[in-house]
Amino acid sequence: MSQYDRCSRNSACACFHVASTPDTGICTDQFAATCSELVPCEKSTNLCNRSDHQCVRHPQCQDSPVCYPIPTFNQQFCPPTLPTSTSTSTSTSTSTSTSTSTSTSTTTIQQSVIPNITVNATSARNGVTVAGGKGSGNATNQLHLPSGLVVDDDQTVVIADTWNHRIIQWKKDDTNGQITLSTNLMKDLGLDSLDLVEIIVALENEFGFEIPDNEYDKLYIVKSMVDYLVNKMNIVAGPK
Structure with a gap:
């Protein structure tokens, strides 16, 4: 999965590549911290001093790896995308010869992240963002890892x-x-x-x-x- 690809049913979550293993990504809240709040990882070890942070690539903020907040409830906040289910039906007809045909249909199951908002809900074209993406703090337009x-x-x-x-x-x-x-x-x-x-x-x-x-x-x-x-x-x- 590429850097910043959507990786969860929660559209706020994105894939961040782990610094020590570039082929591995972690799915977490892409708005958990602003660039100014992030600090570089320990250069020699690619580790972070805080246990609730992980060393990841975040090229939108810095070229070098940074310590990014990963909460203990991250899996609940960023539930994985649901797998695609495949159903197969087989029909057989007999005349002078027997032939078998197989048809396959694929259905993607969608589920709302917020139970009382339908999966096909859309945002208003004239909507205004009133909170989020501004890091931690006590202002009413700030959120920090809402659960x-x-x-x-x-x-x-x-x-x-x-x-x-x-x-x-x-x-x-x-x-x-x-x-x-x-x-x-x-x-x-x-x-x-x-x-x-x-x-x-x-x-x-x-x-x-x-x-x-x-x-x-x-x-x-x-x-x-x-x-x-x-x-x-x-x-x-x-x-x-």
């Missing part, structure tokens, strides 16, 4: 912006997103237990403390998560 997306009946878009550690929503025709505190990660965003674990791991890495398994139920709603983290940080810091 879940839901579109409500009123066309409100709600996104679990994992590496920015937040839930953000856009109402129809909005140009700025809003952080929502009432969002339930499981019910509103359709995240499963694995998604929740990934978010919790990111929170633990960000804030530097462990969240026990028996306290996960306090993190389902964004406001409860914020309150829990504030309380936890106060306990860890101790009285002044």
